[in-house]
Amino acid sequence: MAEVVLLGIAQDGGRPQPGCSKPCCIGLSPAEHSYPTSLGIIEQNKLHIIDVTRHLGDQLQYLDNRIPSDVWLTHAHFGHVDGLGLFGRETINARGINLHVSQQMIELIELTPHWKIMLDQGVFVVNEIRDSQPKESDEFTMVPLQVPHRNELSDMHAFVLRGPNKSLLYLPDHDTWNETLSMHNAETIRQFLSDLAIDIALIDGTFWSNNELKSRSQDVVPHPPIKQTLEMLGYKQQGDPDIFFFHLNHTNPVYDEWSEEHTQVVEMGWKIGKQGMKFKL
Numbered sequence: 477m478a479e480v481v482l483l484g485i486a487q488d489g490g491r492p493q494p495g496c497s498k499p500c501c502i503g504l505s506p507a508e509h510s511y512p513t514s515l516g517i518i519e520q521n522k523l524h525i526i527d528v529t530r531h532l533g534d535q536l537q538y539l540d541n542r543i544p545s546d547v548w549l550t551h552a553h554f555g556h557v558d559g560l561g562l563f564g565r566e567t568i569n570a571r572g573i574n575l576h577v578s579q580q581m582i583e584l585i586e587l588t589p590h591w592k593i594m595l596d597q598g599v600f601v602v603n604e605i606r607d608s609q610p611k612e613s614d615e616f617t618m619v620p621l622q623v624p625h626r627n628e629l630s631d632m633h634a635f636v637l638r639g640p641n642k643s644l645l646y647l648p649d650h651d652t653w654n655e656t657l658s659m660h661n662a663e664t665i666r667q668f669l670s671d672l673a674i675d676i677a678l679i680d681g682t683f684w685s686n687n688e689l690k691s692r693s694q695d696v697v698p699h700p701p702i703k704q705t706l707e708m709l710g711y712k713q714q715g716d717p718d719i720f721f722f723h724l725n726h727t728n729p730v731y732d733e734w735s736e737e738h739t740q741v742v743e744m745g746w747k748i749g750k751q752g753m754k755f756k757l
Contacts, residue, residue: 477639478615479518480755483525483535484511485722485748487682488555490531493726500726508731510751511535512555513648513723515678517637519615522546526635526646528559538752546574548605548618550648552584552630564594575600576611578620580630605633615639616757621672623647624655626698636672639757644676645669648723651698653708665708666716674717676755679705681721681748684728684737699723702730702741712745722749 484490491510492501511531516539517524523539524546536542547563550556563570577585582602585591594600605611607622617638625632634647650656653665662668669677682699702721709719721741724730729737730748741748 477641478613478637478757480637480644480757481516481518481538482678482720482722482749482751482753482755483514483516483538484529484531485724485751486510486512486555487723487725488512488553489726490529490555491724491726491731496726498727500731510724510731515646516544517616519613522614524548524613524618526550527556527648528562529555530558530562532559532562543568543570544573546576546613547600548576548635549581550634550646551625551627551632552581553626553649556648560594561590563599565597565599570599572598573600574603576603576605576618578605578631578633580627584630607633610638621645621647622659623650624659625649625651636674637757642675642755642757643673644755644757645672645674645678645717647677647679649680649682649699651700653700653705665705669717677717677719678722678749679719680723681705681728681730682723682725684730688725688727702728702737706741706744706746709746710744716745718747720747720749720753724748 490512492504512529514529514535515526523542523544525544526548527550528547605620607620611618619636620633621636623632623634637644657668660668680699681702683701685701685703729735
């Protein structure tokens with residue numbers, strides 16, 4: 477069966493974030509550093525990666541430094557795509573990697589010279605993904621799931637991974653729960669996850685609360701804060717999936733396992749993602 481490895485838990489800027497001189501980023505030990513969000517899926521004869529970051533070289537160490545056969549992209553925002561160039565001639569010099577992207581991402585790639593040249597050189601072979609249409613691999617099925625998120629460059633797809641024993645949701649970004657639930661005809665987060673038959677959910681935990689970023693409006697940087705998600709979920713109940721918050725902004729207090737915020741998440745029965753953690757499908 478396929479094994480899933482969480483390759484990063486940070487928001488696009490990583491932790492420490494470049495240019496940040498606040499206590500959340502200063503004086504961190506190497507063990508406290510976090511790579512931007514990415515997911516590895518190991519099969520016997522294939523290796524898949526969802527989202528490719530500039531820390532690809534370090535993240536591949538969690539995967540025995542293997543080169544992936546398949547790359548899947550959720551959307552076009554910085555931290556999820558800025559490692560694509562590492563597959564080119566200047567670094568890995570790969571050939572024939574299956575690149576699974578939406579039609580909007582295909583159009584963007586073809587219009588972006590430093591990505592288009594890698595198509596021309598045969599680094600990537602483009603495979604279009606379509607909302608809710610499964611793609612079969614040897615040991616699991618991947619189902620793209622469109623969700624609302626800032627679409628100035630492309631649309632956004634979460635992914636549901638279905639194995640013989642477990643199903644996992646990878647949802648690093650979305651704008652609001654109201655929009656996401658409405659798009660999928662669900663009234664609550666529980667119903668949304670139940671309708672998808674999810675056992676393990678990795679969900680957007682970018683910010684703890686709406687007032688976390690003093691200098692920027694949450695209307696400009698939309699993500700459902702963890703505090704709101706907890707209010708909507710309440711305490712974990714029998715039959716609920718395991719929920720892990722990840723895609724954490726460098727300012728998020730849940731990085732600190734001794735913080736009140738981290739403690740609240742755990743006491744309610746939910747979890748904070750950890751870099752390198754593994755799941756069996």
